[in-house]
Amino acid sequence: MTAITQNLPWFIKDLGVSIVGQDCYTSIVENLDFTDHECLKYSLSKGLGLGIVVGGSIMKVPQLLLVVSARSARGLSLTAYVLETLAYAITTAYAYRNSFPFSTYGENLFLTIQNVVISALIVHYNPPNVLSNRSALQRAILSTQIAIAFAIPLVVFPMSTIALFQIATLPLSLFSKLPQIRQNYRAQSTGQLSAFAVISQVGGCLARLFTTAQEVGDPIVAAGFALALVLNVVLGFQMWLYWGKDEKDELEMGPIGISEKARTHWTPPPQKVEVVVPPASPGGRASPRPSTRRWSRKVD
Structure with a gap:
């Protein structure tokens, strides 16, 4: 061999x-x-890392296509996506500035790009109140300006500041998932949230914990992946809990918005019958009712 x-x-x-x-x-x-256990673990880490990078390049594509095909971003939290995008961008800048192997952070670059597109779609289809009176072009320009304003500091700031930003990704990861978790709980539905994206993120976080320990050994990066894993597991549990709820509700609704069960036990309200009493004659006596009997003169 x-x-x-x-x-x-x-x-x-x-x-x-x-x-x-x-x-x-x-x-x-x-x-x-x-x-050779060291080389085995290192080779496995490299293989997982490259697989995650390739998977990360298409991880959010199903979510993007789902929003475009439905022409709706119902169920997606703009706040969650903005914070998540910022966390991905900071992690990418921190790893790049530290000269980490691309296989340990490459998916963050692709996820940042995909999240920017999805955030723009959310603003387009479900604009927040402050942007609802603006045209689609104005909203696109404003979203681009905000993205550039966040990206510039990651390039020009000193490494010590980027390290502080990386520490800040821990609360960012927490607060980026909480709005989505809260929205799912309030709606009792996950809306247009993609199951493929959530499951992929769970698997990616598990693999990243291993690759980070093998190739980087940075506790800040590892803590970020551990927190993201917990929150993605919560999202996965919500998807299992609310799976098919929207479709079930739509099937149960009748043509006028009443469920079949409700219509089965629905009793129509009693109808009011109005009785009209003819007014009395001026003399105080009621007018004689016209006879319905036909009279004919007898002819001898």
Whole structure:
């Protein structure tokens, strides 16, 4: 078997070396030494990291398509998406400025871009009250200006300030999920929230805890992923709890908005019958009722 693995095409070897390094590629791939636990864990971490980056590049696409196809952002919290986008952007800037491997943070870059698009769609389809009187173009321009205003500090601020921002992602992660959780609870429905996105985020957070411990070892980043995991699990539980509720309500509603069950036990209210009494004659006596009997003169 090693005769095959040691003679793989050059492009496969170069790709493997670029991912796990020359030492681990030689040990795991070429020599098939699966007792090298350090290289095994490192290779697994790299594989998971690349998988998360690829998955992150399409994670929010189903959510985006769901909003566009329904032409509605019902059930999605704009506050939650804005805070979540800010947390993703800060994590991306912090990892990039620290020269972390792209496989440890790449999905945050793609999620930031996708969240910006989804936030813009929420503003377009369900604008907040302060923007409801503005045109779609004005809302788009204002949203772009706000995104740029948040992005500039992440590029120009010193690293010490970015580190403080990274610490701030912990409460940001908390407050980015709470509005969505609260909205789901109040509506007893998850609306247009995508189950694929929620489940993917749960799996991504689990994998990121492992890759962060193996390749980065930054406790601030690990704490952020741990908190995000807990909150995403709560969202997943809500999706299970409220699954199909909207469809059930629509099926139960009749043509006038009364459920079938309610109509079965509904009793019509008693109808009022008005009795019209003819007015009395001027003499105080009631007018004689006209006789319905027909009289005819007898002819002898």
